[in-house]
Amino acid sequence: MISLKKNFNIAQFQSLIALFVLCLALALLTDNFMTTDNFWNVMRQISVNVCISVGMTLVVLTAGIDLSVGSILAFCGAVTAGLLKNGLSIPSLNLFIGFTVLGAIVAGFLIGGGLGFVNGYAVTKFKVPPFVATLAMLTMARGFTMLWTKGHPITGLGDSFGFLGTGWFLGIPMPVWISGIVVITAVILTSKTRFGRYIYAIGGNENASRLSGIPINKVKIWVYSIAGLLAAVGGVLVTARLDSAQPNAGISYELDAIAAVVIGGTSLSGGRGTIWGTVLGAIIIGVLNNGLILMNVSPFWQQVIKGMVILLAVIIDKSNQKSE
Amino acid sequence: MSTKPTEAMNNKAIKYGIGVVALALVGYNSIYIQPLDQKLAENQQTVFNAKAYVDGIWNQDLSKAYQDCTDISQLIDSFNQDVNSTFEKNSHALGIGNIGYFRVKGEGIVSAVNENNVLLQVGSSIIEIETEFIFGNALRDASGLVKINDYEDTADFNSISEALNDRIRQEVIPSFRSKVKEGDSVKFEGAIELNKVHLNLDQLEVIPFTLQISS
Numbered sequence: 402m403i404s405l406k407k408n409f410n411i412a413q414f415q416s417l418i419a420l421f422v423l424c425l426a427l428a429l430l431t432d433n434f435m436t437t438d439n440f441w442n443v444m445r446q447i448s449v450n451v452c453i454s455v456g457m458t459l460v461v462l463t464a465g466i467d468l469s470v471g472s473i474l475a476f477c478g479a480v481t482a483g484l485l486k487n488g489l490s491i492p493s494l495n496l497f498i499g500f501t502v503l504g505a506i507v508a509g510f511l512i513g514g515g516l517g518f519v520n521g522y523a524v525t526k527f528k529v530p531p532f533v534a535t536l537a538m539l540t541m542a543r544g545f546t547m548l549w550t551k552g553h554p555i556t557g558l559g560d561s562f563g564f565l566g567t568g569w570f571l572g573i574p575m576p577v578w579i580s581g582i583v584v585i586t587a588v589i590l591t592s593k594t595r596f597g598r599y600i601y602a603i604g605g606n607e608n609a610s611r612l613s614g615i616p617i618n619k620v621k622i623w624v625y626s627i628a629g630l631l632a633a634v635g636g637v638l639v640t641a642r643l644d645s646a647q648p649n650a651g652i653s654y655e656l657d658a659i660a661a662v663v664i665g666g667t668s669l670s671g672g673r674g675t676i677w678g679t680v681l682g683a684i685i686i687g688v689l690n691n692g693l694i695l696m697n698v699s700p701f702w703q704q705v706i707k708g709m710v711i712l713l714a715v716i717i718d719k720s721n722q723k724s725e
Numbered sequence: 726m727s728t729k730p731t732e733a734m735n736n737k738a739i740k741y742g743i744g745v746v747a748l749a750l751v752g753y754n755s756i757y758i759q760p761l762d763q764k765l766a767e768n769q770q771t772v773f774n775a776k777a778y779v780d781g782i783w784n785q786d787l788s789k790a791y792q793d794c795t796d797i798s799q800l801i802d803s804f805n806q807d808v809n810s811t812f813e814k815n816s817h818a819l820g821i822g823n824i825g826y827f828r829v830k831g832e833g834i835v836s837a838v839n840e841n842n843v844l845l846q847v848g849s850s851i852i853e854i855e856t857e858f859i860f861g862n863a864l865r866d867a868s869g870l871v872k873i874n875d876y877e878d879t880a881d882f883n884s885i886s887e888a889l890n891d892r893i894r895q896e897v898i899p900s901f902r903s904k905v906k907e908g909d910s911v912k913f914e915g916a917i918e919l920n921k922v923h924l925n926l927d928q929l930e931v932i933p934f935t936l937q938i939s940s
Contacts, residue, residue, distance in 0.1 A: 488764075492761060494761075496761055497759050497763075497764040499764075500756055501754060501756070503751065503754050508755075556880060
């Protein structure tokens, strides 16, 4: 019993220990890692991944997966930028609808939530495996992005919108504030609400949850919608940071999000994991990326190393499950 | 006992009321509506018109710039002596990269009329005058007249190249293509793009600004 308890405690803190070791190694190996500028640089860079990883965590906790977040991010960023810059013209009614920054962002969020809802609906009502449903959405959303942007970036979005991606408030970059709000909301949602308990219950044992009267389909649709919404938040952050909506934004972001979730200790079979773990996972990936760049490691080797870290995290997770 | 359902209903009404007010506030601050024709008229006043800009500089500044350009044979000789100083003296560039744009002029004998270009024998060199693929920023950047920092929106800056290339495609190329034949003597002014690191002088590709058949 004592040994089991010890294992459990170590497993709980393994991401934190990994991050500490990583930071220590980078501080010794590079000159610029332990500087304030680099700290905020890393935090700004991981903000987008934190947002989409939080959504991914909720999906993975229900034993699902969402491969479409990168494409949804691109589409929502493009919609927000397009509406902000060009508005909507309806020639048949001789009507022009202009969008303020708030309006364009709300529209982007609604599109993200809507596409997430379609994912959830396909998974629950048509029993399409999450992998397939969201893979289809990945392709569709990328196509929508190309159609909306005609393959060209949308640029020149204005200072007030750009502030969301590049501005500072009380000495902290805006993307960090936004991702922080997302994280705290998700932590409250998963740990203090009935909805959060339902998510864990469904991922732990779906049949038992159904028999207990949990509205599984409703919860899953909400979870996929939230994942879509958070991808849209990421899309707005990316677009604001670059002052440009790129049609090829967000490619392979879903893999970084899954990596953050897995490294953070969330079980891919569902029912186990925390938002804080995912945040740590995202920070580890961000620090790893930053450290490899500071050490002038080739981008090709960076991919290999990131893949190995993810594999190692899954192996450790599996061995923890066995010991539990 | 009878007050509980009423209380619940009141709470629900308050919740819905707050929701509707919040939605109305968000909606009010999110969009504005105006007649499309009025918006289009406003846009015409504020949107950068690249075609009008090109029309404005075509006869004066641009023509003057392209008349004042380096003879292509001299440029090739200069490259053979010192690449770096030739780039420094003669090229225009947007940034700090290896690409430079040069205004050139010359006269040569048509050695071939191909589907996409016309080849000229200029001294001992073969020069390729582009007649089909008039793309890129060579004409704009070689002119040295247009600076990127003058434009807040890079799309506006890029649209100048599009307008310039369009005008060349529509006004310069058709009359030249319809008359040119092998053996003709052709005078040209135009722009070339060269990479300092991978310099290839074998068959320079000229985007023409003027083309004149002299026999």
